[in-house]
Amino acid sequence: xxxxxxxxxxxxxxxxxxxxxxxxxxxxxxxxxxxxxxxxxxxxxxxxxxxxxxxxxxxxxxxxxxxxxxxxxxxxxxxxxxxxxxxxxxxxxxxxxxxxxxxxxxxxxxxxxxxxxxxxxxxxxxxxxxxxxxxxxxxxxxxxxxxxxxxxxxxxxxxxxxxxxxxxxxxxxxxxxxxxxxxxxxxxxxxxxxxxxxxxxxxxxxxxxxxxxxxxxxxxxxxxxxxxxxxxxxxxxxxxxxxxxxxxxxxxxxxxxxxxxxxxxxxxxxxxxxxxxxxxxxxxxxxxxxxxxxxxxxxxxxxxxxxxxxxx
Numbered sequence: 001x002x003x004x005x006x007x008x009x010x011x012x013x014x015x016x017x018x019x020x021x022x023x024x025x026x027x028x029x030x031x032x033x034x035x036x037x038x039x040x041x042x043x044x045x046x047x048x049x050x051x052x053x054x055x056x057x058x059x060x061x062x063x064x065x066x067x068x069x070x071x072x073x074x075x076x077x078x079x080x081x082x083x084x085x086x087x088x089x090x091x092x093x094x095x096x097x098x099x100x101x102x103x104x105x106x107x108x109x110x111x112x113x114x115x116x117x118x119x120x121x122x123x124x125x126x127x128x129x130x131x132x133x134x135x136x137x138x139x140x141x142x143x144x145x146x147x148x149x150x151x152x153x154x155x156x157x158x159x160x161x162x163x164x165x166x167x168x169x170x171x172x173x174x175x176x177x178x179x180x181x182x183x184x185x186x187x188x189x190x191x192x193x194x195x196x197x198x199x200x201x202x203x204x205x206x207x208x209x210x211x212x213x214x215x216x217x218x219x220x221x222x223x224x225x226x227x228x229x230x231x232x233x234x235x236x237x238x239x240x241x242x243x244x245x246x247x248x249x250x251x252x253x254x255x256x257x258x259x260x261x262x263x264x265x266x267x268x269x270x271x272x273x274x275x276x277x278x279x280x281x282x283x284x285x286x287x288x289x290x291x292x293x294x295x296x297x298x299x300x301x302x303x304x305x306x307x308x309x310x311x312x
Contacts, residue, residue, distance in 0.1 A: 035283040043296035051079035069134025076128040089179040091126040096193030098130025107292030153196035154222040161200040186210030205239040214291025219257025228269035235273040243277040246291040248284040
């Protein structure tokens, strides 16, 4: 966790016991300590000597699992994939709400990050699929399209991951040599896309062994608040998952739940059940800025060949 100590506590340490021990001032350290909002670093900026991967935009409208939906998706193929030995398959990342992640000037700048990490050898050659949630076209001329995002992303169960594995990815990855090892395959998303990423890996850990969730909606939109209990029950047979999460201290608190508490509850459940996991608490609220800036660190951690140190 990255915590910035309040200037009051840093320069007046003698005052800290008073604030902590006095019941009337118990709230003071919380209100005085503000967490930082991470900012993009060099790995999130285009570097002049780094070759850029190829990005191809496509559309998909033939789903039988989500009938009637249409969506855009993008496929990123790194330059180093062509240089690798033909028999060496590339890693795979699938980004939900892909249009935001693929933007070169967006919060995550995912293709820029992938270019830089792959060029430095900090990430194996990695193919990425950026897929948007589906929309149902209006039935009449001029009618507004209906978003299928919450139904696809917030629902528990294997429906969405079956859509990926049975319908979208076979088309998106045609002709590409991509690993079948779940340790080299990850799912990424933010907000409802964050719980969607976790659900996909939770349902099919044989296909996706890495999860990256930013401001994940592990709340009662469509039952996501059940995950901490489900994770705890898996303690005797934990799934082969490595999970990286980011959550903002000022995230949403509404009738569906409290986002910061929900993420911390899931983090505690992952800790209890013995999963390799990390929760990065940051400043900010329901925004992709922090998770986007931390994307290089998250990918390095998720795909490191070294076992992460035990979390205190």
